[in-house]
Amino acid sequence: MSVLSQLRDTQTRRSKSAIKLIAYILEDPTAIVSMPIATLANAVSISEPTVNRFCTGMGFKGFPDFKLTLAAELGRAESGIASDIESSDSISLVVSKIFEATRVSLSNTQNHLDVGLIDQVVVALDSARSIVLCGLGASASVAMDAQHKLLRFDTPVVAHTDIINQRMLTTSLRAEDCLICISYTGRTTALCDIADMAASSGATVVGLTDPDSPLAKLCDLVLGVDSGEDTDVYTPMTSRIAQLAIIDVLATAWALRKGPSFSKHLQRVKTSVASTRLAGN
């Protein structure tokens, strides 16, 4: 359990000074980590040994140990507001900003993900005669990635990144098939056409796109990804990474649905590629 939530816990009995101390710590935990025990003791008007006893009482080796643990915990929570990249940024700042923006994008997608929908999509995949993935531009590589993951299952799956092939394949779609349309914006005309054509064939159309987009309205099931940014020229589109995470979720959920016997199959797939690799270092 985290230190902070341990401190917030009202159940455990505390001494008078412990209560004062906890109140002060929770007021600004970040400040504590760079505070010597004397300053803290003074601020709460208690003695240094009392602070120390409090720390050891919580199971820490001492006050510095407590501070270290608190710092680690705060470092975790500290989710920077993903800021745009400035042309004056140093490389290491660019690295920080991009990774942070990616993490934020993942968290947003996770928070908005409808678990019930995941289940419905998995059912659709599992009962499909064949699965077709369509994406253009940056979404083409997401479609390729999804194909690679879904290839492990015994349902025929194919990704198409060419608009002509996509149209051709869509015309031959049947009601038992499943089409997955991938697009950040959900506004790519070509892909909307595909979704529309597929819908009239009766196939299940799944969208991996912005839930408020025209494409989303043409789909039977929509897994939302905040298309978000794309205003700034330098800041990269992190949403495609969130889409990949959703693909991971789908593939994993599907595998689990298939049951334990299927994990043997997955293992076989894994070993089948082993021979393409060098052993050792």
Next chain:
Amino acid sequence: MSVLSQLRDTQTRRSKSAIKLIAYILEDPTAIVSMPIATLANAVSISEPTVNRFCTGMGFKGFPDFKLTLAAELGRAESGIASDIESSDSISLVVSKIFEATRVSLSNTQNHLDVGLIDQVVVALDSARSIVLCGLGASASVAMDAQHKLLRFDTPVVAHTDIINQRMLTTSLRAEDCLICISYTGRTTALCDIADMAASSGATVVGLTDPDSPLAKLCDLVLGVDSGEDTDVYTPMTSRIAQLAIIDVLATAWALRKGPSFSKHLQRVKTSVASTRLAGN
């Protein structure tokens, strides 16, 4: 800006003892945070003031401040010790685990990224006559994604995901060209062959792979991604997502290097695809 990546940075000039110290710290950063300065100094066979000077030299108030910052950073990476997925997990637990594992993978990659190397790779890209991206299997989609991002620059770039085409192209590589090999494991025999062939042509070979792999040894520049897991059948490979983030960093750093006039070009590229989209909702 991450402390660990600052330490990994090979660009900045370091003194002899600083090199020893950094090597020791990177060996087990977690151990450092609970180490007094005397123990650390002794372990590296340097004096305590040297350690202290190193910390203040990096911009910290002193050794304790350095430890605190390091702890906070490690806390970020260690947060969710991404646990394997169990067959009994509910969908919402699967979602949490996958997203958490992905975030952890990103943080780990970020912490191990050598900023100096990023710069070197960007220089290589910028001075290349042409850029070739090679990847197989799951890395094929990473190569496709990289192609899509690098297409915005005026250097000819192409991704190949077919082993025959890769070999053909590699034979016609020149010293002015840049080859980027993408592989999680760095042990795919076919890709090692490609890197080897390219190296003899004099082209700059960049690896986006496990730094301890055979492939890495064949590359001129290696951007490390912990290949990490891949033991569990259900848990997906999160490292490809980290690779995408690195691609983002490279593309952004390159764009920044090109200077402000280039941002106009990026803007033009952006508007050129706008006509493929529907307006409004």
Next chain:
DNA sequence: ACCCAGTAGTAATTTTATTACATTTTTGAC
């Protein structure tokens, strides 16, 4: 009123970090 357990404080001690200064090493000009 007295005792006892829990709690807190004072002061001494120990541990840890920093500073001041001397010495060595490295670097770059000639």
Next chain:
DNA sequence: GTCAAAAATGTAATAAAATTACTACTGGGT
């Protein structure tokens, strides 16, 4: 190569911080 300047490192002294040992309160229970 030689020398001087600058940078880097070490030793020892000092300061800061944390911990321990010991003493003194506080408040319920008899």
